[in-house]
Amino acid sequence: MADKVILLDFWPSPFGVRARIALREKGVEFEYREENLRDKSPLLLQMNPVHKKIPVLIHNGKPVCESMNVVQYIDEVWSDKNPILPSDPYQRAQARFWVDFVDTKLYEPADKIWQTKGEEQETAKKEYIEALKILESELGDKPYFGGDTFGFVDIAMTGYYSWFEASEKLANFSIEPECPTLMASAKRCLQRESVVKSLHDSEKILAFAYKIRKIYCV
């Protein structure tokens, strides 16, 4: 039986992009469906009644939600090529730990950077850079968080890498002088074929960010 894979997504989403990258890493054919987040489809509400958020992967009619949970699922189902998580239990635990760190420590400051201004934005920038520095220290001199290969933590980070330029322009700061080796890894990730095919160009993302900022009256 042929697999039917649908991805409910939103084009600028740093979380949706993670699922797209994982599917392309595995060479999985999928149907991309764009959601209007201000008018969510009945399918989205039915498939993710708890959070009502994208991305949602629908595999043969069954939904998987939460971006890194989707990535793990993709890795486990299409396990024959390009492993995303390492095979060693200790390395897997480390990868999961750092993905948890990414999603708990980067999320709020990243959001606040483009939703606020003044003092609040300055505090958000500081927290964001602090968290990125901890990640840079974990990266060390490896080309990727996964070592020599692009993996679980790199996919999680690529969502944020895709928004770096927009965040920098919106909040008038520069990440590279603070985290040079992280930026080098980011550039490597952003050049990867599965990533290039999954991302819209940074100009479009920046334009979208400015539009959202207007909505937040900033």
Next chain:
Amino acid sequence: MASSDVKLIGAWASPFVMRPRIALNLKSVPYEFLQETFGSKSELLLKSNPVHKKIPVLLHADKPVCESNIIVEYIDDTWSSSGPSILPSDPYDRAMARFWAAYIDEKWFVALRSFLKAGGEEEKKAVIAQLEEGNAFLEKAFIDCSKGKPFFNGDNIGYLDIALGCFLAWLRVTELAVSHKILDEAKTPSLSKWAENFCNDPAVKPVMPETAKLAEFAKKIFS
């Protein structure tokens, strides 16, 4: 081959610490329990978890693993040939277990914890509504995941049972403190039956705190 040198940094009252303790019991892995004193953090904890400085931390041959649900997966991965499987074998069932475990930590437990701190009637009503919605979701999740068996994981307790069950003692303490039944057999009959079965499991009983002892501890830390 797995080393027998296993230590767990934790505290008896912490529901998060309970999770790896139950997992180690399921796998019959002996371990040294290094208890932290409430209100201070040991050198070993700060060295082993410099990022979050939190318990639990598993030390396996001196290598630290942090974050309770991640430790549970690590235990299942490492001692895979010992005892029952903690994570389900099917990838979809695993995705469901992980999804609900994250929901429990990010939404359900946050609501439960805020109940104890809730001030006026309005605030309490809002928390009750949140918890009831959460319980309804979890009741349905239990029916979907258990497929007629006693636990989320089927015949034996597993990852999702542990992720939710670890909060049952604190749930009882909260119910007593606010005089409100949070887990109600009338509203969530399957979940209530599951709770009873979970607490009686041999891997759980030795590490589940007694309600009276926990209530006394709660009074102390919240005063």
